[in-house]
Amino acid sequence: MERYLEVMKLTAELSETCLEGIEHIPVQIERGLFEESMRLFVDVISAYSHIERSLLLIGRLLPMERIEDLNALIITSIEEIVDLYENLEWTKVLYIIRTRLIVIFVDWRNSIQTLVFPYILS
Numbered sequence: 178m179e180r181y182l183e184v185m186k187l188t189a190e191l192s193e194t195c196l197e198g199i200e201h202i203p204v205q206i207e208r209g210l211f212e213e214s215m216r217l218f219v220d221v222i223s224a225y226s227h228i229e230r231s232l233l234l235i236g237r238l239l240p241m242e243r244i245e246d247l248n249a250l251i252i253t254s255i256e257e258i259v260d261l262y263e264n265l266e267w268t269k270v271l272y273i274i275r276t277r278l279i280v281i282f283v284d285w286r287n288s289i290q291t292l293v294f295p296y297i298l299s
């Protein structure tokens with residue numbers, strides 16, 4: 178377990194950074210910074226992908242059912258947002274991010290933190 182402590186710590190930190198990025202995307206869209214919001218969204222997806230890979234390592238040791246269920250919801254939201262970006266439907270992108278992705282992602286991040294913090298803090 179000790180060899181995974183750094184992975185757990187970095188995963189928790191990256192999940193927080195990822196959430197900050199998701200929360201900033203609507204701000205960029207509202208300012209008319211559409212291309213910047215797309216680049217940030219790509220960065221968020223990349224960070225999320227890294228977290229998912231890290232969770233595969235940790236998942237061998239810890240119960241991951243809740244996180245896996247939330248992963249599926251996040252992926253569905255991401256796919257929908259990609260389609261909306263491709264069609265330049267900014268209002269719908271804002272709506273999905275604010276009403277679905279942020280809510281699911283906060284739950285996902287909290288689940289990760291609840292899972293790994295006891296090990297990180299010990």
